[in-house]
Amino acid sequence: MLLVRVFPEPNKELVQGYPGIKATCPRIQGSIEIRSSDGLPITVGEVNITLYRTDTVPNYSSTTGLRSFTKRDMTFMIGKPLTVFSGLLATAKSSNLLALSIPFVFPLPVELTLPQSLLIERKTYTLSTLYQLYVNVKPSPSGKEKKTLSIAHPVTIQTYDSMPIFGQFNTPLVRSTKDKNHLVTFECKLTRTAFGPGDAMPLSIDVIPNLAFPKSTKVKLAHVQITVSETITHTPLSEDSNVRRRDIGKQEFNPSCALTNSGYHKAISFSFPYSSYRNDHYEIHPKPKPGYPLLDINAFSTEAHLYKIEYSLHCKISYKTGIASSNTLSVELPITVSPHTYEYAQAILPIIQNEIFTLNKLPSLPPKTAAPTLYRTDNEHDLNRIGFSLYDGTKRRIAIV
Template sequence: MAALVRVSGPPNSSFLVGYPGISATLPRIEGTVEIRPSQGYSAPVPISLVRISLQRRETIHPAAENVAKRHLGTPRRETVDLVGKEMLLFRCTTGREADNVVAMDLPFILYIPFGRGGEEANRRIPPASLSVGSSRMLETYYELVVTVQQGPTNQHKYAFPVPVQRYDTLSTFGMYNRAEYKTAVSDNIVTLGMSLPKWSYGPNDPITVFLKLAPNPDWMSKAKKVTIDKFTVTIEEEITFNPEGDEPTKKVNRLEKRVQPVKAKLAEAGYTTNLSMVFPSRSIRDADGVIRREKPGFPLYEVTSFTTTSTLYKIEFFLCVKAHLSSARDISIRQAIVICPMDHEECKDVLHAIEQAAKDASQVDPTQPPPRPTVVRATDKDALHTLGLCMVGGQKKPLIE
């Protein structure tokens, strides 16, 4: 007799409690595994063992977006990893192959790793759920896997998708609001300096970069001949496939470009300017303004991708500044930036929720076991009452309290 298995989360909330990436919130998945007979409403089901785990599936296919290369390029690669630890929820009575069960509710709490863990993969903070490209060029997907053992040889696995987000790249965190400054020199004649007031951005967030071209006072005669043609600023997405493997490959996409014409000679005092652009976003609404239905296991993001590091791939973003010069070689600076899936206003709102979650988590003891399970065996007194039935004249009838 097969079992009907489902997983339910806490009332009025999702499975995921806390904020992955923020250790103070003790990120965890809470819920209950519910097992009932699948055929014959009251027929008991033999259950030997029940386990639950959180699994991460990752796939990459670098040639997926190119029709010509799809059949010739590297094949799709996939890995499946256990996140945290597997949890034993039920074991049948010692000495028996299985217990005949009428109904079973097994509460569980699976803690998501929140430490970097060095080389220990099972202690690293798991990357966020993400699917890039219509042909699933790269994907990270999480699912709760319930393993039900029925007798010595009969084992079934049931998978339930769980979207996982990361919250350690919020643009409201102070560490991202420190100015970054970089310089580069052309022919020892001109120095380009670039200043970024902050370096974490989300969809539709404005990005402003301050630029200064300064002549070398020791080579002023040559510097005065330099003409500033224009400045260009581009945002690049760099995807590294198989970053920890033997042959990592990179794909660079230009997301946005801004050009500022200058056409002026470089003065002794130098040249100062700033360029602004908006980080591109994609709408989560359709043509009628209705929010799209999200795919199971994947949250709706307003960006096509964001800063993340996984086993099979790594996504990074760079702000590239180039000064186009005459009478001197062009100067380029490439500065890493962090892209968050949420805009600045959303980050502000989430920050308050994170603070509250951290207060709530301070009352949680991770060593405490989950609530006691409810197991109704066929031999228990009034077992049918659990299913809303009772025996009347040797027949099963609906129970009227």
């Protein structure tokens, strides 16, 4: 019987590079260890690896729109299967094998936008994206075993293309609206549009009266409300799509003031809401679930085949004109929520730049791997390296404890 395991390189993660940044050559790099569980020789004809992504969402009824207790999932192959140990090499060198170690590099496709590994567990539903690396071990034609052994190893993929420090998110965003009587103009401005958990959201609001109308001088600003909303669309490409919206943060205050000729101006520092996974007094990290990262945020802006997560900032004001009833104006600003904070992005950006500089010096990408290491039953040095030894010069193998 074979034991198959996947290991990263020493002191490194299994996923190397920075997915979402093409110049860092994102890849899965490690080694496949194939061992004999009973100490008998093994026969291996071919070993190949394939990466799959599985998106899971709750199933909704097409007629009522209500959630059922079933789940809907779809699995996609990422890239192409990669052969890391070929049959030609096996027929020449695989006799009397006790174990083998196969280094591999599986490049992640840069032409595709890969959604990050994600797990959302809430009271009413569960939503997830899981990556798994399948290792398929085909037996040698000359061996007794005829079945192909396949094992799945979860892979955690984090993307870095939405870090708040990037220039595409540093362009100010301005939205404005006017009331139906053209008395006031409500304007909101964000100096940047991407935020991580706990990041400050520099927002400024302006309420400007229209001095061409005398009634605009009688406007009294009563209430200001700022809300961060999360919208999750299940199966966005289908006619049976289901939209779930909820407010995840709110800030409000009462100016209770009359508008002057210059209007009302207010700068607000609103922190993006988050919940830390360190849930005890000593801030000990909990054990992550295989294939999912530990994040200080419940969700973030992302899009997969079965779901889409979007965020927006809603600003709403209430005002009165004389003795008339209260009127409202609202503005919506779309924002990008990143799993990485602005401070983390500042710290990791020099590391990414150094990674790109190092990769540019290599003659070819992705980096080449070493040849597989074979451990034979008739080589005492090979036996010692995998924890076995010859006893009294006989062929009997015992484990070294």
